[in-house]
Amino acid sequence: MTGGEKMKKNEMEYMMGLKMRIYPNRRQEEIFWKNINASRFVYNKLVANSWTDSPIYSNKLDKLFPIPEEYWKYNKNGKLLKASTVRPTGLARITKDKYPWLSDKDIDSDMLSKAEMSYKSAWNLFHKVHKSGTPNFKRKSNPNQGYRTSNHYSSNTIKKDGGVPSLYNGSIKFLDNKHIRLPKVGRIKVKLSKRLPNNQLVRIATVSIKHLPTGEWFVSFLLKSDEPFKEQLPKTNSQVGYDLNTENFLTDSYGNTIDNPRFYRSIKGRLAKEQRKLSRRARRAKSEGRKLWKSKNYQKQRKLVAKLHAKVRNQRKDFLHNLSTTLIKNHDLVVGENLKSKNMLKNHALAMSISDVGWRTFIGMLEYKAPMYGRIFIEIDPAYTTQQCSECKFRMGTNNTRKLTLKDREWTCPNCDTHHIRDWNASKNILAKGLIELSKPLTEDSPIYK
Ligand SMILES: [Zn+2]
Structure with a gap:
């Protein structure tokens, strides 16, 4: 195992939301x-600035609310920066x-930077999904009002807890099961x-x-x-190996x-x-000298194709999620093969179908779900798992x-005469290999750490 992988593991963060009524x-x-109003004020100011920060895009608003020249920004060559690069520095x-x-004195300064962050993420969202629209004003008449702020840990206050930040030693903290402390507001x-x-x-x-x-x-x-x-699940006393293959998605060691x-x-x-239709429309637009983003027919078709892709993606994801969760929940130990070493990847056609069915995504899911439920997932070297x-x-x-x-989907062992279904036999070998690995003393090279 390399240091980098180790680092990655240590830096893994889990997140959870916790909502409760406050009085x-x-x-x-x-x-x-005061903070809600200030948060909305800052956000709306930033939105208003973004509308006027466009000296290079002269629109109606620019003329109504011209941005003072002192705020214009230039790059090294003296060229006026685009509005979008000026906007986020608004706070x-x-x-x-x-x-x-x-x-x-009642204004929480972290609230101000959080308001700016919300504004920035609204822009990010816009850049990612244009449908979401550019950031808009938050209205005072909106029945739901609120603000966000952030917590800080100072090394002094967490020192007496062994220097470890917790729920109980930040600038925002739990005092007991019935009270919290919030900035400016107190207990x-x-x-x-x-x-x-x-x-x-x-x-x-x-x-x-x-x-x-x-x-x-609410907070x-x-x-x-x-x-x-x-929460960690109770032990099942069941262990499973699985073999990934091309005739089906997988065969487990129970058959x-x-x-x-x-x-x-x-x-x-x-x-x-639909994809062919899309290329046809692209070609036509090109031959007629129209820009693709201006061609309505092309854009309509592009959306349709994107939708179909998304549909396949979602269905595949659902399938992989269900299967990986079922495996992890029902077994204390899940053993699979290390795909990297699996020979079949060298075969192009097989490699194609592997990416189709999403084996890698599946393995990634097993990897992160196992620790979530207190299970063990390991990968073993697939050598001889089929032939033995x-x-x-x-x-x-x-x-x-x-x-x-x-081609040999079933075979009979010439030595002991046992009749085998190839993939079932392989998954039994995979489980056996996993158990051997686990019984070895743990080292940094143990598959459990990989
Ligand atoms: Zn045999």
Whole structure:
């Protein structure tokens, strides 16, 4: 194992949301509203600036609200920067000297930067999904109001807890099961709807405060941890090996066969047809000298093809999720083959179908789900798992016997006469190999760490 992989494992973060009702007193409500209003003000200011920060795109708004030249930004060559690169730096311009009430003692400064972050992520969302539209004004009349703020750990305050950040030693913290402490607001009563996670490494990242039209107040925590939040499942005393193959999706060591999902096959023909239609429209637009983004027919078809792709993707994902969760939940140990070493990848046609059915995604799911549920997933070297008899360990291809090929779906061991279904036999060998690996003393090279 390399250091890099180790680092990655250590840096893995699990996240969990935790929402609860809070009961502010009059004074605390007043502080909440000041921050809600300031958060909306900053956000809306940034939105307004983004509309006027477009000296190079002269639209109506530019003329109505021209951006003062002092805020224009230039690059090294003296060229005016595009509006989109100017926009995100906006918070600096909504400073406290301009709006002195933003430095009120009740105003939470982390709330200000969070408001700017929401604005930025609204832009990011826009760049990713144009449908979402550019950031828009938040209305005071919206029945749901709120603001976000972030938690900090100072090395001084966490020192007495061994330097480990927890739910109980940040700038936002739990005082006991009935009270939390929030910036500017102080101690506030809460009603926990579920037990606090009791794993050691939970920390508070951000917090959002919400006011509902019913008049109720809620706080939502975003918690982070290096350990999984999910509860560990009870032991099943069952262990399983599985063999990935091309005739079906997998065969497990109990002899169960999971067929390849059919959705892809059924939609493939249609996808190919629509894809051809798309290229035809692209060619036509080109020959008529039209730009693709201007060609309505092309764009309509592009959307349709994208939708079909998404459909296949989602169905495949559902299938892989269901299967991986079932395996992990029903077995204490799941053993698979290391695909990298699996010979069949060298065969192009097989490699194609592997990417089709999503084996890699499947293995990734097993990898992250196992620790979530307190299970073990390991991969073993697939050498001889197909050629060896799981009963007597006789290896085909030795003692003048012939090697099994992909065509041999069933075979009889020449040594012990056991009749085998090829993939079932392989998955039994895979499980056996996994058990041997697990019984070895653990080293950094143990498959459990890979
Ligand atoms: Zn045998």
